[in-house]
Amino acid sequence: DLTLFRDENTKYPEQVWYTLAAFLFVIGCFQWGLFLHSKFARRGHHEFDEETTTTNGVHKKFSLRRIPLAVINFYRVVAFRWTLEIGQSYTLNMAEVFVTVAYIILLLIYAFINTTSVEGQTLDITYWSNRIAMLASSQFPIVTALGTKNNPVSLVTGISYDKLNYIHRMTARTCFMLLWVHGAGHIVSDPYEPFLRAGVTAMVAFSILIIVSLRPVRSNIYEVFFYVHFLGVLIFLMGGYYHTKGAHGSYWIWPSFVFWAFDRFIRAVRLVVFNHSYFGFKSGTGTMDAATEMLSENVVRLRLRRPQHFHWSPGQTAYLIMPSVSTLPFEAHPFTIASFDSSLLSTPSAEDQSSAEVTGSSAPFWKELVFLVNVQGGFTKKLKEVAAKKEAIKVFVDGPYGPSPDLGSYDTCVLVAGGSGVSYTLPVFLNIIERVRKGKSSCTRVVFIWSIRGAEYVQWIEEALINAVQLAPPSLAISIRIFITASSSNTKAIPERTVVRKNSLSLSFLSLRGVRTENGRADLDTLLKEEVDVTSGRMSVGVCGSQGIARAVRHALRFPVSGPSSILSGGPSVTLHVESFGYA
Template sequence: MSYNAAQTTTAAAGSAAATFSVDAYDATSGGTDLLTGDLYFLADVLLLCVAALFFLLALPRAITRLTRLSAWTEGLFLRAGSGRRRVQHPGSLSPKEGEVYDYSERSFAARRFTSQRRVNPTSGSPTTVTDDGDSDAARSHRRPPAHMPAWSSIFPGMSARLGATLRPGHSVGSALLLLGYAVLMLFVGLEGGNPFVEYVPAGWVAASQLPVVFILGTKNNLLGVLLGKGYEKLNYLHRFVGRFVFLAANVHSLGYLYQWSIQGTLAQNLTPNIIWGFVALVCADILFFLSLHELREVLYPLFYFSHVLAAIIILPATALHERSTTPYVITALVLYLFDRLLRIAQTRLTHAHPRALPVLGTVRLTLPTLSTGWRAGQHVRVKVLSTGMGWWGWAESHPFTVASCAEDGGRGSEGEGLVLLCKSAGKWGERLMELARRAEYCEAGGGSPRVRVLVDGPFGGPGHAVIASYSAALLVAGGSGISYPLAIAEELLRDASYGASRVRLINLVWSVQDTASLDPILPQFTRLLRTARHTGTHLRISLFHTRATTSTEPKLSPSARFLPQGLTVRAGRPPLASLLSSVVNRTLEVHKASVAWTPQAGSGEAQERRSPSGVFVGVCGPRALGEDVERLVRTFGAREERAGSVGGVECQVEVFGW
């Protein structure tokens, strides 16, 4: 309703106009009914079409991954494994001390398929049995997964341009996406008239975008599942759409407040539906202001509880304010309930064993009752249900990347279950560290060192990418981000132990400020290197002491003086460019003249030449480290011919922050 028309109406008519209903707007706007409701619906349809386009781009990788039956269930629900562990039979696979090991693909294939013919006692027919005792039928579904390159590998030049960083957390591609959304919203909002005179269109913009902001804000959102993106990768879209809802709701409400104030009809217009409109406005303002980075970091518990409460209240308040918005409200409610119900099914109440790692600044949480159900690279959200966490700390949920490998078919590495490395940062982290120290004192006195935890997840991860389908992997970590490459390396070696991985080379790079950080992780590094030798995978682990200069030799603790073969400690920052170049060159050398041996029924051992299937680069740590590695991968892929020869270089970034 225009401002001049509102001056000539009665107070009751003004109240009806405030509801921005379709009927009231049509009655005063003549033939603009398409612009009152249909235009905003068409805008949502256009957004849905854009999402469908991105889904079509991700569909080839999704289909390739889902051709493996195990991919339909992995990474969805945490659960207990069978408790059976894989027994390694080193035999001839274990090299002698000081022996030069052959990591070529031919040597790898020869070791992997070392087998003997045995007679089946029931049928009398010969059956091929490998060192782990698996028959041909049992091993058929454990062949190396098919590889589907990402679009960034197919079009590296375009990927480099769209992936260029404009500011921390935003690339050219994401900026163009946000700009397109802003233009669309401004178009549908301004098409209804001058926003300083016509206040109804702004209300429709806010209501029509509620389903969009809800689907982008839920942890288990359908859009992320289809695109193969975790909710944390779509969070910048959630924040941007939320700002538009906040802006539109305030333009709509404050415009009418100003109009009624100068008319002197504010009291007469405060009908129940208008009051509900102000309730929705307050919820939108709370969602915006308490989500600001500064307030969220300082007052996280307040942000969390207010966010959940305001998100729940804003939906019925919007529907009670204007009944025509009910379809949008119901859609948003269904998306929210779907996420909540699925998260209830994903939540596990169990116990954990905390162990303080002061030199690493983390607490190691071991959950032995959960041993499978996640993929390497995924994270879970944890609540520590202990009064030692403070008045509100027991209710806080914090995300942590899983640092262990899930069982596969009952095969666990150490039987520890799910392992988390929780960084001791902030009040919550400090209380968890103190709780872990008290648990150790309790254990020393003969008490139980366990704490109750509520685990929600798993979330995120590599999405539609299958890390085991690449030819090589470069894993980079900074500080407590070591949990990410630990899980990936362990999973790749587990898959390689029964021929379900194409990865031949793994280079793990870890940057630390103190070499003492190596002490608690050294046993796991040693075990990974030993397993790599058994499986024929070339694993290199490089520790870089960032606070030491390259002219000085890093000082190690007495327990780390004798490092296993394959583990090196260097001073300075890691030369990421040369490390990536080295991995690519070694991958090309391995595949240049190598021959993979593939046993075929009735024909003995056939020889089949393979070309490299790409290099996977994973990084976890501070945002600056992630952006440096991502920039390096983009530049390498666009400028180096070797990137195409090796099958492409692709990057996945997991940065600190929540």
């Protein structure tokens, strides 16, 4: 019986791993298949669409040939647009709910099968208590890997680290639950074993880690979370290693250190390569420093330059390390890159670049790294104090990270942003225009929707929008919808010099083709339904902003707007990408 007990403790965790590996392989095949399909879809999708639409874009009659596409869109709506709301902080789509429930059930099945002792006692604590510990320990490598920026799961599945971060938290919390069940069983049966000290220490660290990782805590005191996470994981893994060493379970733990060390090594190399002047490899250290500027009461703009070999794509993020601003020297805070790495869009003149002060919309958004930082508390509050003085600061850039949306095969692209969420939608908008100019995109219509509190916020991106629209080919229909949610009496004043600069460009901005400004909140249900009604082929919707905006877009693209009936009647196949705000 003891031999069987040990054999099951070894075999069952391995079987869980085989199940997870098979699942990841299937997801990887699906993701890479979609990637390859998107690369070749642009070549032939128009011929198919012409059979279901008229020349003016109005949908034609019902077509059974579109059943496969209707099934795909049904899956998209159910899996990613139906959500489970947990308070004000958590929103889980049905795909996340399914993965969570399936993962917990998988571990519980392996934990409690074959737990009847030779004496006939069912659910014998001796069996399931130790097995639960082995199952939880076997998950530590994948939990660690999912929490790193450079991980094998992203390589296999094609899913970026930020999208996997929910799975990282979910698997960690599931293991936390299992380990407390294991610990309670052992404390009840024999609380005085010496090896329990290491286990208790590990669980205390794990418990603190779980508390600070809750979103309300994590978002409000990110710096505390950052360092507690680092120290808590180290203490937990060390304690777990010594706790399981006698039970021959430590071989599940040491790979976690390997994954963590590999990620840190890659990030360290990138720091040196992309910030080389700071490390003494070349002269010109000051040229890498970031210029700071207050754009509004609660938004700071950072502008910095990097070497020619630093490239990024629209929608990617970078981790910024600012030793002079942060509490400790190597805090890394994630922000979306708001600028566009382009060789087509022209840069400002040399005279503009040599100006001592660059204000408002005159900042070049296409040849340098630009970040729009939403001021909250802690680190960003300190950064605001620096920006108020317009001081230059040393910034180490770690990145870029994350995927860039491939929109080349879409007929219509809709971009929705709220406030500083324009950091994501602006580069994507500029990229669409560039690719259409180069003949690398089949997009015929792009809609840019931005909700802001005050009209003066337009200055953040005014110059970039003016230049981009003027360069856009006539074949590309452009609609820029600006929604101003605050009344004029509630709008805070901005510096007089910036107002003058803004007003000098307002006429140019308002005279652009497709520009429309409105007071009040955007009715996303109506706006998106209108776009679906006039669109055929493929339609992409990207959103970046508050959870409220993301929820509104998901709701607008549910049934019947993006359902099977719409697809079968010739409506567009709609994909949705929700870019969450950084968790700093």
